Amino acid sequence: MKRLLKGGRVVDPANGIDGVHDVLIEDGRIARVGRDLPVDDATVLEIPSGLVVCPGLIDMHVHLREPGQEHKETVASGVASAVAGGFTAVACMPNTTPVNDNANVTLLILAKAAEAKLAHVYPIGAVSKGSKGELLADIAELKQAGCVAITDDGHPVATALLMRRALEYAGMFGMPVIEHCEDPSLKGDGVAHEGFHAASLGLRGIPGAAEALGVERGVLLSELTGSAFHVAHMSARASMRAVRNGKDVGVRVTCEVAPHHFTLTDEALGSPIPYDTNTKMNPPLREAADRDAMLAGIVDGTVDVIATDHAPHHYDEKKVEFDRAPFGIVGLETAVPLSLDRLVHSGLIRLPRLVELLSTAPARILRVPGGSLSPGSPADITILAPDLKVRIRASQLRSRSKNTPFDGWELRGGVAATIIHGRTVYVNPEMGSGVI
């Protein structure tokens, strides 16, 4: 079976392509990319001008909550949310109940993903058994079952020694260690960024230095071991400095930034809704200088990846006093509009760089298929509508949870359609019928 995507602007930074091309799909794989390809016996999909065809987006940091927290999200609802957000693949964090520290949990997640037949799911295993920070998890078993990286996300790896061992051991399998960077003693019982706004609202603070200490530790240990170290959800300017310095001297460090950290600041804690628990995440929304450092890192290349840290929570859990609410917001369905609006339309970066951040780089870091439209690759394709006017509506999200601070936001840029293995799995209803 052949499909021909005809006439869109194709952006594929891995192959240096940015221009009007056709994409031929054969048996779920990319067959050719080129100008005016012959139709032959292919089904033609005309791509309206103004739309962008790019390799499928990959979110390397999501919480799918299954097994154990299905009231927040399931693998099925999570991948439905993913494809609606333009993601053809997600990597899911191991802090489920039980923790994904063995093949049984990994295989369960993969079975649920196969059943859902939407976005690809790449499980990430735990660094330590139960993510308790004591004994290493069976990392070879996790790898064999399908895990693509390891992390104790939600918490930092307990000690420098364990982190060293994890880097050395996982390095044997070419798996990166992904770290939730944080010094627990400096974080204390903090619930918001330590700054003027937390001081004013009487919220206990978490200084940026708590994160940067964890980043510095990881960079040093990556240098010591020669293994790949990836900083999750980076938020503080001192962390950016540490990654930049590490890269300058050749350390194998990479990092990701979440859309909320390049969009919002701690001012959101008090306004427009004071103490809105949807402004509570870890790491916290930081001050303007930190937000600007995230933008600068995206522009200068220090930041490798945009990842959402999609963290669904049930409304009961968020409808409490600020300091009792869990950390985190959903992100899969708001990432593309925020990225296009805040990064591309603001003039900071161009589309090929955005595709690199959302597709090419995560595929490279996790060593998973996709990230390019090279012939032979799976036909995982996202079609972007960079000029679509998008209004975020929390109630309309496909995710089982609606915890977003962006409800009601109007943004420029969205997803037109999502194609996985050549099959269209999502069409944005806002595009009007028959357009895609």
Place this chain on the structure above:
Amino acid sequence: MSTTSQELDQKQAVTALRRKDLLGIAELSPGEIELILDTAEAMKEVGTRPIKKVPALRGKTVVNLFFEPSTRTRTSFEIAEKRLSADTLSIAIGTSSVVKGETLADTALNLEAMSPDMIVLRHASSGACHFLSRVCRSAIINAGDGMHEHPTQALLDAFTIRERKKQLAGLKVAIVGDLLHSRVLRSNIHLLTKLGADVWVCGPPTLIPTDIRRFGVTPTSVVEEAVRDADVIMLLRIQLERMEGAYFPSLREYFRVFGMTEERLLLAKSDVMIMHPGPMNRGVEIASEVADGPYSVILDQVANGVAVRMAVLYLLAGGVEHEEAA
């Protein structure tokens, strides 16, 4: 935060609190603050009568919902409510459903189903009153939320200062103690700066909130600088458990560096007022000689608390029967 001329004009016009709740001083205009203080003067007179009761809140139901232990504030609110003839009931944690795992929202909605007019809330979480005001139709009065605000304390402090000094503008007020964890501090710096006082705050650097200068106050860790030529010195409670957080080494050392002694008092103006929101730790933030001395207005603060809370309750309830009350 300086008072603009527009705000001063507004002050003439303000005759009612056109708001559902009293969540904090941060939201109040200088005119609204003056209105509460003026109304409290009339309320104070009620307390001097042989029959200390007016019918202003007759038929209104006020629930005092206290999730933290409190003697002074709760008693003060209860007396204020009774003097205004409100029907009142007080719920303290331990006797409520909270121990059974009920959420704050559910507790409040269940109370609200019985149609109270006002809920006076004391809670350990900052923002609990904002949260409740979004959930409930009843008026919410903040009786202290976490480290955020304690607006009626700041109002009674201002009332007490105004009684002695006539006005707050131009006064040097030094606030000394645990600034970081204090809701009294936050309400007071909003109120005092809005009314034009020169506010100095003092404590060890470990107990000074981030970016405190942005509140329009002068921070220092040299207590002598803070109290020099001060018109008012407010001391904040030092909690024992702060030693465990390594904020300072010992109570003895705290007293040595920051304790308000008669000697340090000599640096202040000769008519200085010594204030403390209570409960006091004698020999920690304040020497007994100072607490019991001639400059102390600590018990006046407590007495004025009733009048100020009557004013707040009355104005939030509508303030329409003003003549009747006064």
